[in-house]
Amino acid sequence: MKNNDTENNGVRFGSRQAFNKALLNPASVALIGASSNQKKNTARPLRFMQKHGFDGDIYPVNPSTEHISGVKTFSSIEQLPDGVDHAFVMIDSASVNGVIEQCAARGIGMVTIYSDGFAEAGEEGQHKQQILNETARKLGVRVLGPNSIGLANVHSGAVISVNAAFEMENLVPGDIGIISQSGSMMGSLMSRAAARGFGFSHLVSVGNESDITVGEILDAMVDDDATKVILLFLETLRDAPTLGRALQRARKAGKPVIAYKLGRSEQGDALSQSHTGAIAGNDAAVDAFFRAYGVIRVTMLEALFEVAPLAARYAKLRPQNHGDEPVRLAVITTTGGGAATVVDNLGLRGFVAVAPPAGFVSHMASRGLNIRQTPVIDLTLAASSEQYQDLLQEILQTDWCDAVLCIAGSSAQFHPQYVVQPILNAVSTEHGNRKPLVAFLSPEATASLQLLQENGIAAFRTPESCADALAAFFVPQENTQCEQAQPVQLPAGCPATGNLSEPEAMALFQDLGIDTVQYDMVQPQAAAHTIDYPVVLKVVSREILHKTEAGGVRVGIDSDEALARALDKMADDVKTHVPQAEIDGYMVQKMEGRLIELLLGYRDDPLVGPTVMLGAGGITAELMPDFSLRLAPVNEQTAWQMIREVRQTQLVRGYRQLPEGDCHALARAIVAFSHLALIESQPVLEAEINPLFVRQDGVVAVDAVVRLQEKSQLQ
Template sequence: MPVDSGGHWACRLLHPRSVAIVGASARAGSLAAQALANLRDFGYGGRILPVNAKYGELDGLLCYPSLDAAPGPVDLALILVPAAAVPGAIDDCVRAGVGTAVVFSSGFGELGAEGLEVQRLMAEAARAGGVRLLGPNCQGLIYRPAGLVATFSEAAQAGLGDSSGIAYVGQSGAIGGSFLGLARERGIGLTAWASSGNQADLGVADLAAGFLEEDEIRVVAMYLEAIPPGAQWRQLTARARQLGKNLVVLRSGRSDAGRRAAASHTGAMIGPDTAFELVSAEHGVIGVTDVDQLLDTVVELAARKPVRGPGVTVVTSSGGAGGIAADWLDGAGLQTGELAAETRREIAKFIPAYGSTSNPVDVTAQLFAQDDDSVFHVCRTILDDPGTDVLMMIMTNVTGARAARVARQLVAAAESSPKPLGVAWLADGNQITEATKILREHHVPLHDSIGRKAHVWARLYRAHTARSPVRPAPLTGVVPGTGVLTEAAGAPLLDALGVPRPEGVLVTSAEEAAEAAARLGGRVVLKAQSPAITHKSEVGGVRVGVTDAASAYREMVDAVHAARPDAVLDGILVQRMVPPGIELLVGVEGAADGYPPVVTVGFGGVTAEVYQDVVTALAPLSSPDARELLTRLRGAPLLRGYRGRPGADVDAVAAAVSALSRYAAGLGDRLAELEINPLIAHPNGVSAADLVLRFTD
């Protein structure tokens, strides 16, 4: 599904000159009746065309027996007929030249293979006839600038609030309806809203792309049950960054249980998670893990004040709350720095002597009891401090009329500064009703949790500071090979890439093993070589420090044949022993589904799966970026040297990682996987002590 942002379908979907309701009904409480009522009640100004042969008139509107009979052009058709009648309705849309069709009906892909096939044929017929399809099994869409409320969702019936520039699109209509209502409760009236359902044609990413091109929309919140194809996601996220707009993404199916639930819900298949996450992070996409976080994030973004730095100044009447905030902020990767001396002198004029001007700033309860503008002046002074990027106000036992007075001062301070000011109010919501209303009306972000406040700012800061690396050119022209390459067969590749390896000889007899060992220094390593065996140590296929190579050869052949009688041995690789060092692993998963290859670096050897100290990045990587990747390992201090132990040649490690990543990028989806485990890092240089290389060809 290519991104068709701002294309003809998006214009006809979001700005329809006419809307036909196929399956219109006079039955009170029916979905079709509610869809018609929503169009009229929310001020849609285009032509509304009810279609149902049973009626001549509906709610004062002429009702047409078929789409063919309705006056054209029809930009948007809302289809609310039983599943069995939907394919025929799509055929009618094609004949009538309808631009887009929203299929509300369920009973397709979510029911299994048979329904999925009907859904596929229906979508193919629509596309072949020039009709773009939203759904089936969806709840429609809302676009406020066009007065379009084309949904039967009950969430819309309670009102939509003031338009905020925030859009929502997701596969689940139920999640979408909840988000619409919860956002309104928190003072955020959505500008656009859409439910994509089974995504037979238009999906979440398509709709998000269309929303991004609308001037009235600056934030798109997304709920995904399936990862979009890589080319589409990369284009969408890059476009959002180019436009200076935010994507906020909640995705289910991140765990095995979640994937099963998603599949049973919409037939969705979860794709390459790591590549998706890395592409998202590079383009500043804000990832969240539940609906609360999605709401928290859009509430912050509605204030239109980016978090440009990590410095948070905490103001509170409770020393305990200040300490809790400092812990949360530090854990989230933010900082509570020291205020400038001038700032501290100024706010000391308003704070009792038993308070504190250090960050966290303890203004004491007395500040909030004063009937003056002290709260405003303290906040305004702190916002002017050069070390303050964000101000967190933590309110505790401030309620009633006093809370409302403080809220007005907080609004005034927030509106006087380009920096974010947010409030964590720890009180019974029933006692701060007016204060809550004041803050939400003026888009001063309010939370009832210090931790949630800290983490939403951390997400915004990471997104604001995200940078796409300057990537080196992929390596091309290196013969890729086919199937699985053993370490011996892959040796020429490592040589071509400039990745050092131990000298070795592939032998096929005990006598050859003894001769090779003598030439390589006497004490050697033996490794079984078979495309069918990737974990040699598990089948007795590795011997280290061998002095009797002939006997070791015979024993290894017997052990491997006993463990894997089906495996054909190419021979035994006899290698020169390399000096000890720090064992790392370098792995690359090949490009898949339009996503780039993913590079994984970590501490390796036989315990790699136990410690799982790994970091990932997208290929290709430059040597400086590979070096930076290494610094993110938990065990990175070991690479620099630790307690008298020598460090590693990090430059050599980075050069090897970069070369392998460029090779993988050059192969694209022809590479399935590449792994060196271990890559032994010495004080001077590296040695690739093993290699697994598998191609998709």
């Protein structure tokens, strides 16, 4: 099993600090396979480090030449001096395994592998990567990659990378760290952001993540003094437990983590084939993971770095709890049309531009500035820069808005002192950081953008990225701490793997503390029961989880005679639809009343682990998805947040004076259901209550599905 604990990194690294130094802050680098041909990619790392001022030791390994760019080469790894911190491997994949052995023999414990032809190349490459992993693990060598375009420490100039983006004349050092699962996107992000004046501490391309994962790199950046904000470009999640622990440390250290992840669309997201997964999908599980750990997830690539100053400056002002009220924005503009584009995009994200109250309007009039009580405060040609600054300072002290958005027109392009300097002056005052303040510049105004960014004010070029960044910032940081819960056991007699029967699933839910419908088991020839009419009749079989499609459900049965006919008809229908299914019997259930039907789903997601979902229930649940998803288990506070996020629950939460349901019982049921995550001996792969009836006096589960992990999944 791979060891991803950075506090115990194999033979080479006995401490977190040693691992972090070798990965992010090496003082000496071996370039294995360095070329003297400057046209080749393998010549770039040496050229980049010379160009960008790396003052550590560089050891090119090339048996064909004695010097490259004035630096002495070594004919083999065996000839390298002691104490090399980091090796960058740029040779054919067939020879990489031997290089790992040679690095271990020379005491080099950190190796980045640029070579490709491993897991990304198909079955043969996967086998080569497995052998590589086994060799490195046995020898205590940590591997970044393979198929990694490399990494860079911008402050020291240790550019251990072949990425052409480092050809730029000047690397701008800063406090933003980037971790990317795409090597080409690492360079793209750096060049885009650098053009806007953003500076970086470290940039890391993870490649195939055969050993060192995003989580370990992020963990190292949490300890890095030069890094204040961490950006993630992700294609998937690997090793979620390690990533989760690193995100917890980042949150505790006050270092915001901002993520852009591919796969939001159905085409881009590998949807699960399960009933519950088909509603939520893997991307919803990733969203739940990010929310649980306070990650700011953006949907626009430009917003990934544009939101960094907002996250860094106002990290402590991110909301902690969900509320039913939208985020209130005070919008001040010097351009009417520009304001409309931003406010429109923010409205689509649920924000509200609020008008200043009458008292504030009077207060500003007394200070010499006449504004109107409208949702957008338009200062076009109506205020001096001093009055603009005074208005901002006064708004920052008020309670009638949650954030301030400053929108600038042509002045930003030609006269930054009129619209940018007042912003800088306002935020530098005593009350300057009481609430988030951001700027949108309607024209292309490079100088103003850089001036704002240099002073830690988030500034945006497009209304879409501005709205995206604010929406991501205001997603509440959830309290995911759950009360210490006792381990859960399956009821006696349950199978070790596969599907539970519905009676077994009902018994499990009862053990968790969820009320279930009353029922009796019957057979076609023995239909006696104790349930009052009218009743529901359902087939019981481990092989028929969704009974409606198999003709295995009848409702509204009102007599013994009707029940006998329904039993015979159901037996025939089920045999027609699923002739091979083994039938355990039939359930006669009480017909329960309800206000609404909901769905409770549980899934051990392959990317993020156990998740719990609340959604609109019934047979139409998949047609119009309306759900909320979280990592499991959850506490009651999170359960209430889930209830508020499902639109259907408005019908039992006081909507238009309709009867109110027992949402307290619903919240308790969500918490109890999420405790399926605490079953360890026979892990649950999927579970579902659909429907869960919400009544005025409680909730009741009327259908139960549980699928355990198969033996092959437990190995």
